Amino acid sequence: MTEPYMRVENLVKQFGPFTALGGVDLEVYPGEVHALLGDNGAGKSTLIKNLAGVHQPSSGQIYIEGKPVNFRSPRDASNAGIGTVYQDLALNPLMSVTRNFFMGRELKGMFGTLRMDEMNQIAHDEMLTIGIDFSDPTQAVGTMSGGQRQTLAIARAIYFGAKVLILDEPTSALGQRQQMGVLKTMMRVRSRGDIAIIFITHNEIHSKLVADRFTFLSLGKVIGQGTRETLEGGEIRRLMAGGAELGDLAKELADIG
């Protein structure tokens, strides 16, 4: 077994009296997709914001390659190789693919001029490696489909050194076909072998299609963890619903009726 790239130990996050995360453990391995599942309010967003340096944990420790780290800002996290792709993707629709790809981290020549041809080439090549052949990187992002935008944001995170790629519900708000496109992109990233993916999702089917490892959150706590081999389909569904059996739910619904 390889070493985990990132390990989270007993992470607690409190907002005043409210405990959003009550001691979460997590291990993320390179070349694996780690699905983070849970209902609304389970603490998925709080957890990734702690990993991405947006929030600082109240207690507990994050380790990168075995060394303890403290992220005081998103920049710290991104320097440590944590690339977060949020749902809004942080893209500018009126700007070109290349200008978005290098936004804030442009390649400069003398006198601060942009090395535009080189940037176009890199943007094109990086997107091609994870699955989109986008012939014209000077095109505005506004003309791209949701799935293509997702791919652009993922390619950008990887190019700028992400070793842990956090994808926040990348398949929600997409059509069926584009969801599959995003899952394929994830598998291509996974097959590189050096990048760990944290895949946050509501969708049990998507997680089963791509994930090697699962963590289920409910009310700020881990209620189940395991690899694809150790968890069964029914168990996943039960954990997904916050630990309740689907049968129980059916009964409750019947009682109301």
Added chain:
Amino acid sequence: MANSSEASRLKEETWFQRIVRRPEIGAFVVMVVIIVGLMFASDGKAFNALGLKNNIKIISQFGIIALGAAMLMIAGEFDLSIGSMIGFAGMSMSLMLKWGLPFGLGEATPFMAFALTLVMTLGLGWFIGTVVVRSGLSSFIVTLAFLFFLRGATEVGFRLINKSTQVSGLQDFKEDSWFAHFLGGELFGWFYDAWYWIGMQFVDLGFDRKEQWFTLGGNINRRGEQWVEGFDARFLWFIVISMAAYFILSRTQLGNWIFATGDNKDAARANGVPVNRVKIGLFMFTAFCATMFAACQVFDTNTSDAAKGNLMELFAIAIAVVGGTLMTGGFGSIVGVVFGAITVGLVSNAVFFIPQIDGAWFRVFVGTILLAAVFANERIRKRITGGI
């Protein structure tokens, strides 16, 4: 692959379709129509030696401030204080030139008057920008406050120091100061020299000044001498500022930051773009443009008064919009703004070349093309963001 087939659904365009879809095409077509129309309606007078000089003068004035306004609008903010800033800068410079430097520091050279004024206006631009980004208030309302504040301060400043709200009869500094000459004097003399030389060649061939319709009079006056010596120095600054703006926007990291700031500032910030610094810098840039406008005026006419620059902020914004700049930020074209400045400048001067029309039609025209431009720009925005 699923995604590549999606990309291939975008239609390949011919070069003609590409040109027609460019954001500045509307401004370009209107400009060509105005140039050709004015040529015929004025019987060539609008573009003879003196007509061209006067037209370029007003085009440059509009252009300098419109470029500042456009850059700021691309970053998603407005500046309504440009006009009052022109008045303020003009007051500051003319009072220093007339009454000496503040705090009894002695006589003001043109350079010192300009430099001290620029320090003040850049400081004001910095302050306006800081108030906007720190408060998170709409720049519309913050700069509206400065529109009133600066205009009032200008008038008060004039009365306190000068007893009257205008300064006239300043020494003609451009005569012996090269610095003043480069702001208020005449430049590009070689252009008019060449024009005169060509005109004289045809005179030698037997074509009188009045028969030279093909050289638009050949830059020869009634006495057979050279008529016009050069363009106003404003033209140089219009060229310099427009080239700098074009270069920055399309070729530099700063340009990318300006577009990113105006498009979606949260996305820009998430990617490490210093959004606030970009905005404050551009408020300082509009203040710089207003100061250049005022400096050219003061050193050209050797006068100044408290009403200078009135309404100019609105012309600047109108020209920026006519040139294809989006009101919502994130998109715009410097080339389009230059076309817009040429169009609006020519029409504002048209009454001098076609005396039978009422000069007030100018504003009717500006209102009309502004409305048309807003609709056209909205279509462009929808086309880009609407996507597939």
